[in-house]
Amino acid sequence: MRKKRRRIDVKKLALVVIAFVAIMGIITTTWAYVDNQKKIKAEQLRIEEQKRKEEEEKKKYTVGTSHEGKKYSYDAKKIVEKLSKYDYSNNGEKIVFLTFDDGTSTTNTPKVLDILKEEDVKATFFLTGQNIEYGGEASRELIKREFEEGHAIANHTYSHDCKKLYPNRSLDLEAFKADLDKNDELLTDVLGKYFSTRVIRCPGGHGSWKNMEPLDNYLEEKNMVSIDWNALNADAEGKRKNARELTEYAIKTSQGKEIVVLLMHDTYGKEETVKALPAIIKYFKDNGYAFKTLV
Numbered sequence: 001m002r003k004k005r006r007r008i009d010v011k012k013l014a015l016v017v018i019a020f021v022a023i024m025g026i027i028t029t030t031w032a033y034v035d036n037q038k039k040i041k042a043e044q045l046r047i048e049e050q051k052r053k054e055e056e057e058k059k060k061y062t063v064g065t066s067h068e069g070k071k072y073s074y075d076a077k078k079i080v081e082k083l084s085k086y087d088y089s090n091n092g093e094k095i096v097f098l099t100f101d102d103g104t105s106t107t108n109t110p111k112v113l114d115i116l117k118e119e120d121v122k123a124t125f126f127l128t129g130q131n132i133e134y135g136g137e138a139s140r141e142l143i144k145r146e147f148e149e150g151h152a153i154a155n156h157t158y159s160h161d162c163k164k165l166y167p168n169r170s171l172d173l174e175a176f177k178a179d180l181d182k183n184d185e186l187l188t189d190v191l192g193k194y195f196s197t198r199v200i201r202c203p204g205g206h207g208s209w210k211n212m213e214p215l216d217n218y219l220e221e222k223n224m225v226s227i228d229w230n231a232l233n234a235d236a237e238g239k240r241k242n243a244r245e246l247t248e249y250a251i252k253t254s255q256g257k258e259i260v261v262l263l264m265h266d267t268y269g270k271e272e273t274v275k276a277l278p279a280i281i282k283y284f285k286d287n288g289y290a291f292k293t294l295v
Helices: 010-060 068-072 076-084 109-119 129-148 173-191 213-221 243-254 271-286
Strands: 095-103 123-127 152-155 259-265
Touching (some): 076 259, 095 129, 152 173
16 A cells, blocks of 8 residues: 655745745854954954054154153254244243254264263254265264264255355255255164154354245245254354353353254364363353253
């Protein structure tokens, strides 16, 4: 006797299929959600890691001075604004910026650094590329020492050639930019790719030349600043002076000013400036000045 074939209950089968499809849909959706969440988490981790690396990179960059030297630094733009208005007041707080142009020199810069270290004060060095190259490896080591000891490094052009930079006493912007860039490359080569400086001093001083507005516009675009001075020891003006005379000149031109940007030189032939430096520093200490650097 034949067994009767069971009739397939179509409705039940349909329900089973629908349930299976639904379950598979839920599983697939869940898998997709989990997978998507993993991707989102991975992307968040990637972004966080990228930000961390960027922050680490930023920490490596030094603008004008070392990380340690930042505690002595001051915004050069603010000082330029004050100097441009001949306003040397500072709400009763006296600050002095010792600045040295035309270095480095293998004869005088080491002695200047020794005095600054002994007196525990910081300065801003406006460096000239040709003098650096003239001094060779010794000059490069001096720049590293300036930087490591917390002083500020600024750009005083590569050549210091006023005839090239200001033909007929008028700015040649392209020549000036090329000279700045060449010196920047040299400083970066010495101090590493993470170093830059935004402070420059024009050879002869910004106010000595005609047609300087294009340079001002260029520096503004680059967030750079050119700074002159409002006091000096006159070691590059007039007759040759001895240490006493240089000290007296520095004091005379600084008196009555709460903000002092003092121009001096540490290049070759400035031995009397070295001799005068301790007395100049003593004057500012005795009169309550804080020593700052320009960045």
